[in-house]
Amino acid sequence: MAIKLIALDLDGTLLTSDKTITVRTKDILARAMARGVTVTIATGRMLCSALHFARLLGSRAPVVCCNGAYVGTGAEAPLFARYFDPAFVGEFLTFCYARDWYVNWYSGAEIYAPTYREDYFTAYRTTANFRVHAAGEDYLRYVDEVPQFVLRDLDQGIAHHARTVAEAFGDAVCGQQNTGTSVDITPPGTSKAVGVRALADALGLTMDEVMVAGDADNDVEMLSMGAFSVVPANGLPVAKEHASYVTASNDENGIAAAVEKFVL
Incomplete structure (x- = not known):
């Protein structure tokens, strides 16, 4: 056809x-x-x-x-749309923050991260009006309608992060597109x-x-x-x-x- x-x-x-x-x-x-x-x-x-x-x-x-x-x-x-439960989002972000990991996440049409680091978002340089909101320690305010987290580490790589997440959260998360320096985390299925x-x-x-x-x-x-x-x-x-x-x-x-x- x-x-x-x-x-x-x-x-x-x-x-x-x-x-x-x-x-x-x-x-x-x-x-x-x-x-x-x-x-x-x-x-x-x-x-x-x-x-x-x-x-x-x-x-x-x-x-x-x-x-x-x-x-x-x-x-x-x-x-x-398949979103993480808001309570789980808070748990996952707290887990990442406690380890001083760089995590960004999407809530609605917006993107959040602890702070904005330009070197982590070079792929978005040709996207008009791209903006990362720095959540700082107020991250628990942004837990609704979250379909994906992204863990990033340009210095040490992401392998340790991916293993640790898999061990801690098991089939509650799905790791995708592991580039070596970033990994996407989505809801299972x-x-x-x-x-x-x-x-x-x-x-x-x-x-x-x-x-x-x-x-x-x-x-x-x-x-x-x-x-x-x-x-x-x-x-x-x-x-x-x-x-x-x-x-x-x-x-x-x-x-x-x-x-x-x-x-x-």
């Missing part, structure tokens, strides 16, 4: 290494949308960043963000696949009408969910194992090439 929904990861997939979208990619995706194809973002990033890049493409579709824990536009009730499926269901689409694209470990469930899956040449081997098609790299218009070949 014809592709009617395209869900694109951001970092390493849609975005080039300098965190931008090429003119060619914008043009190809605009042609797809002109044909009635819904184009959206499926990312581990927060809502405002996902929406920023969706709007750059000219898409008004709901976005899949926070590794699938939130699907929506922020303007109305989400199509799908959360993945981009869950989010994309929720959007496809809302649009009345089956998986053979969906194209997904991603490059990393947090994309694997989405890539293997039964949709037509695209992985750029720069993708991790574990992602390529689940690809219907391996395209050119994110710096070589790989997404544009795949969409032109299989959608247009």
Whole structure:
């Protein structure tokens, strides 16, 4: 069947290494949308960043963000959302604060952290109006509607943090997209696949009408969910194992090439 929904990861997939979208990619995706194809973002990033890049493409579709824990536009009730219980958020933040870990978390459309450290958010430098709220010691005020935490450590790496969280919280959390210096923590049962499926269901689409694209470990469930899956040449081997098609790299218009070949 014809592709009617395209869900694109951001970092390493849609975005080039300098965190931008090429003119060619914008043009190809605009042609797809002109044909009635819904184009959206499926990312581990927060809502405002996902929406920023969706709007750059000219898409008004709901976005899949926070590794699938939130699907929506922020303007109305989400199509799908999975939040941590506020009491658990307080417990988890207290656990991190007690260890002097750098943790940021999303509450609604906002991002919070103990303090703002620019070196931890360089990937967001091309996101308009990006702002981190410094919660300081008042962090327990910001525990509602939290779909994701992110632990960061550029100096020592994140392996110790990930192990400690797994030992302390077990299956109450799900660790995703461990980059070596950061790890995303979402509610159990959360993945981009869950989010994309929720959007496809809302649009009345089956998986053979969906194209997904991603490059990393947090994309694997989405890539293997039964949709037509695209992985750029720069993708991790574990992602390529689940690809219907391996395209050119994110710096070589790989997404544009795949969409032109299989959608247009």
